[in-house]
Amino acid sequence: MATSYNPFSLEGKTMLVTGASSGIGQTAAVELAKLGAKVVVTGRDVARLQETLDRLEGEGHVQVAADLTSADGIGALVEACPVLDGVVLCAGRGLLLPLQFCDGDKFREVFDINFFSPVETLRLLTKKKKVQKGGAVVFVSSVGGTEIFATGNAIYGTSKAALSSAVRFYANELAARKIRVNSVNPGRVNTKLIRSGKLSEEQEQADIAKYPLKRYGEPEDIAHGIAYLLSDASSWVTGQSLVIDGGLTI
Amino acid sequence: MDINTFIDNFAGQFDDTDRSVFTAETKFREIDEWSSLIALSIIAMVDEEYDVTLKGEDVKGAETIQDLFNTVQSKKQ
Numbered sequence: 001m002a003t004s005y006n007p008f009s010l011e012g013k014t015m016l017v018t019g020a021s022s023g024i025g026q027t028a029a030v031e032l033a034k035l036g037a038k039v040v041v042t043g044r045d046v047a048r049l050q051e052t053l054d055r056l057e058g059e060g061h062v063q064v065a066a067d068l069t070s071a072d073g074i075g076a077l078v079e080a081c082p083v084l085d086g087v088v089l090c091a092g093r094g095l096l097l098p099l100q101f102c103d104g105d106k107f108r109e110v111f112d113i114n115f116f117s118p119v120e121t122l123r124l125l126t127k128k129k130k131v132q133k134g135g136a137v138v139f140v141s142s143v144g145g146t147e148i149f150a151t152g153n154a155i156y157g158t159s160k161a162a163l164s165s166a167v168r169f170y171a172n173e174l175a176a177r178k179i180r181v182n183s184v185n186p187g188r189v190n191t192k193l194i195r196s197g198k199l200s201e202e203q204e205q206a207d208i209a210k211y212p213l214k215r216y217g218e219p220e221d222i223a224h225g226i227a228y229l230l231s232d233a234s235s236w237v238t239g240q241s242l243v244i245d246g247g248l249t250i
Numbered sequence: 251m252d253i254n255t256f257i258d259n260f261a262g263q264f265d266d267t268d269r270s271v272f273t274a275e276t277k278f279r280e281i282d283e284w285s286s287l288i289a290l291s292i293i294a295m296v297d298e299e300y301d302v303t304l305k306g307e308d309v310k311g312a313e314t315i316q317d318l319f320n321t322v323q324s325k326k327q
Contacts (some may be wrong), residue, residue, distance in 0.1 A: 098287060101294040126327035152290045198293050203286055 007233040011036030013085035015230060018068060018121065021048035023191035024140055025090030026055075027219030028226050030233075033057045035227055037086070042066050042077055068117040079123040087137045089118035089127060092159075094150040094193045107155050114159035119166055126174065134178045137170065138229045139163050140222070141183040141241060147249040148187070160185075164241055171239030176228040180238040184225045187245030189217040212247030251300070251326065256319045259299055263291040274316040292318075302326050 015032050019025030021043030029041045033056040041056075043049045046065045053063045064080045067073035068091050092114045097106060118139060125131050141164045144150065145157030164183060171181040188194050188207070194216070199207070208216060225244045228234055244250055253274055261272040267283045293304045302325045312318035316326060 096290060097294055098291045100291070101298065151287050197305040197307070198290060199286075200289075200310040202310065203289075203306060 008228065008231045009036050010086075010227065010231055013230070014038045014040065014082055015086040015088060016040045016042065016081055016084050016125075017048060017088045017090060018042050018054050018118070019089075019091030019140075020063075021045045023090070023193055024186070024189060024219045024222050025088070028088055028090060028223040030055050030057075030214060031220065031223040031227055032059060032086075032088075032230070035231075037230075039082070040064060040081055042068070044068075046193070067105070068121060069112050071120070074117070074121050074124055077121070078128055078130060081130050082127065083132055084125070084130055085132050085135050087122065087135070088140070088226055088230070089121060089138070090140045091117060092193070094196065095155050096185050096196050096198045097155060097156055098152050102155050107158075110155045111159050111162070114156070115162045115166075118163065122170065126177075126179070131177075131179055135180075136230045137174070137179060137181040138235070139167055139181075139183040140226070141167070141185045141250050143185050143187050143243055143245050146185070146241070147245075167241065168239045179180060180229075180234070182229045182234070182237060182240045182242065183242045184221045184222055184229065185218055185243045185245070187211065187248040189222055191219060191221060204222050210248060211245070212250060213247060217244065217246060251319070251323050253316070256322070257315055259295055260292065260315055260318075263288050263295055272315065274314065274319070276315050277313055278315055278318075279313075283299055296322055300326060 010032055017025055017029040020029045028195045029039050029052055033039050038060040040062050041052050042064045044067050049150035050065045064077050066077040104250055131168045131173050142160035145152050145161030146164050174181055222244055225242050257272050261269050264283050267281055289309050296302050296304050300322055302322050308321050
């Protein structure tokens with residue numbers, strides 16, 4: 001067999017990764033570059049974005065600093081983007097808050113970055129024809145809000161549930177352009193998003209015990225699922241939510 | 251900061267435990283109704299009422315309501 005056979009390769013593809021200055025977004029950018037992609041990394045923090053860029057293997061990667069909670073920021077990013085083969089919408093935040101403290105402002109703060117921002121980014125990218133025919137889009141959603149309804153997680157979960165629903169609408173409409181749209185839906189992953197400090201060490205250990213594989217995810221666990229959904233290996237997969245959760249939702 | 255108001259706010263996070271149960275010396279984690287949800291609610295209440303960000307470990311490290319009041323007070327300064 002030819003040694004070059006690898007349907008999971010991202011060689012020759014250009015990918016945009018939002019939220020690339022930390023967490024799953026940063027690791028996704030690193031892994032996609034390892035698989036051969038040219039990566040456009042975006043995030044708010046210029047210094048941390050540069051750190052991501054410095055970690056990318058290969059040539060031709062670029063960074064675009066942008067605040068994706070503002071229409072201007074999204075507009076500038078889309079303007080700066082080359083035509084893309086793949087888009088990974090990672091930017092997001094967590095919030096652990098019991099329901100009686102979840103007022104409209106708290107909902108809006110989280111929905112702005114977790115839902116409105118990725119949806120608007122994708123709208124503009126497709127409107128400006130920045131996603132190639134045959135391209136792939138991956139939203140980073142969550143098992144929270146569709147499978148898991150943990151205490152204090154209502155705002156985060158509902159924002160991700162909206163995103164998981166959007167995936168199917170976008171997959172349906174963008175199929176006309178042969179653009180595939182899927183999501184990865186992780187359980188808790190070891191990034192600063194889950195380190196609000198509101199859970200004690202003891203509570204966290206009790207939570208980890210609920211995972212059949214007895215650990216939280218690592219960013220690489222999620223990045224590899226993203227890479228699959230961007231590669232030609234998933235050419236006939238669209239409108240799907242790939243749960244990556246150590247067995248939590250079994 | 252007033253300890254009595256703090257105890258009122260603290261007690262307000264409970265549904266089934268009578269206000270009279272709560273004093274500065276109450277060992278709150280020994281109350282039957284105590285739960286991880288109430289722990290999160292205490293953190294949210296302190297953020298809302300006192301503009302102080304408590305950690306889960308701060309709540310765990312306090313034995314009595316007075317202890318937690320002292321922690322909030324020291325973080326406020």
